[in-house]
Amino acid sequence: GQNIDQPTEMTATEGAIVQINCTYQTSGFNGLFWYQQHAGEAPTFLSYNVLDGLEEKGRFSSFLSRSKGYSYLLLKELQMKDSASYLCVQTGANNLFFGTGTRLTVIP
Amino acid sequence: EAQVTQNPRYLITVTGKKLTVTCSQNMNHEYMSWYRQDPGLGLRQIYYSMNVEVTDKGDVPEGYKVSRKEKRNFPLILESPSPNQTSLYFCASSRQGRETQYFGPGTRLLVL
Numbered sequence: 686g687q688n689i690d691q692p693t694e695m696t697a698t699e700g701a702i703v704q705i706n707c708t709y710q711t712s713g714f715n716g717l718f719w720y721q722q723h724a725g726e727a728p729t730f731l732s733y734n735v736l737d738g739l740e741e742k743g744r745f746s747s748f749l750s751r752s753k754g755y756s757y758l759l760l761k762e763l764q765m766k767d768s769a770s771y772l773c774v775q776t777g778a779n780n781l782f783f784g785t786g787t788r789l790t791v792i793p
Numbered sequence: 794e795a796q797v798t799q800n801p802r803y804l805i806t807v808t809g810k811k812l813t814v815t816c817s818q819n820m821n822h823e824y825m826s827w828y829r830q831d832p833g834l835g836l837r838q839i840y841y842s843m844n845v846e847v848t849d850k851g852d853v854p855e856g857y858k859v860s861r862k863e864k865r866n867f868p869l870i871l872e873s874p875s876p877n878q879t880s881l882y883f884c885a886s887s888r889q890g891r892e893t894q895y896f897g898p899g900t901r902l903l904v905l
Contacts, residue, residue, distance in 0.1 A: 715891050727883060727896035728836070772836065779843060779890040780826070780851060785835035 689784035691773045696790045702761050705787045707773030711754040718774040719747050719758045722786065728772055731758070763791050795820045797897035799884050805903045806874055814869045814900050816884030824890045825867035826851070827859065829880040830899075836883065842867055843890060874904045 690708045697703040709717070716735040720728035732740055734749035734756060746759040758771055770786040797818045806812055818825065826841040828851075838851030842861040856878055858870040867886075871878060881901055885894040 718893070720894075725899075727898055728894075729896070730893045733893065776891045779849070780838055780841055781890070781894065782838075782852075783828075783836040785833065 689773055689775055689782055691771075691784045691787045693785070694788045694790070696792060697760075697763055699763055699765060699791055699793050701763050702759065703763060703789065705758045705760075705771050705773075705789070707756045707758070707784060709754050709756070709773070709775045709782075709784075711751065713777050714751060714754075715776040715778065717747075717749055717756050718772075718776065718781070719745075719756075720772040720774060722770045722772060724769075731771075760789075765791050765793070767791050795895070797884055797886055797895050799882075799897035799900050801900060802898060803901045805905065807905050808875055809873050812871050812874060812902075814871075814882060814884075814902070816867045816869065816897060817865050818867075818886040818895070819865065820886060820895065821864065822886035822888055822895075823864070824888065824892075825861065825884065825886045826890075826894070827857070827867070827869045828883045828885065829853065829878075830883065831880050839869070839882075841890065874902075876904045878902065879904050 719731040722728040732747035739748045744761045749756045768791045772786045773784040775782045800815045827839040828836045830836045837853045840859040842848045884897040
C-alpha cells in the first residue's frame, strides 16, 4: 500500500459544501483518482488529477498538490443522494492503491 | 452496453471446496484486476493483468490464483477457500493500469 489517509466519516447538511481530504506518499506517484461508492455497490469514477491544481466537473471538484502529497474532493450543493463512501486512489506504475474511504452522510 | 460482468453475484461455500469467480469485459481493455473489500480495510488488490498471459500479484495474493487466456476474461480461482476469504470481491478493467477503472457489480462470498 501507499499509506493513503482520509477521514473515516463525515456528516454534512443538504445544500452545503463539504471537503474530503486525502494525503498519500509522494514516492511512485502517477496520478490520483476519486471514486464514489454507494453501500453494496461498485465504485464509480468521479475525477482524476495528474497535475497540480483544481479540476472542476459540475458539483464536484478535485484538487491536487503533488509536492505536499495532498488532494481534496469538494462537493457543492449537497444532495441526499451524495450520501456514499468516497475513495481516494493513488496510481502507481501498473496498479492502484485505495484509501479506506470516507463515509459521507448528508442530513436534511 | 460497455460493462464488466461477474458471476456468481453471491456464493456460500465450505472450507476447502474449490471455486471460480468469473469476470468478463466487453470494452477490449488490456488491464484487468481483482480486489477484495473488507470493512475498515478498503479495497485491496489481489492480482492484476496487463494483457493476455501477463499477470502480477497485488497486495494480497495469498490463497488466490488467476489466469488471462483471453483478453475479455479474467477468472479468480480459490483452490482451497478458507473463512478469512469471506469478503466482497470486485473485478475491474481499464485500457491501461493508470486509467479509469470500470468495476463489475461485485461478488459476495461467504466461506463457512
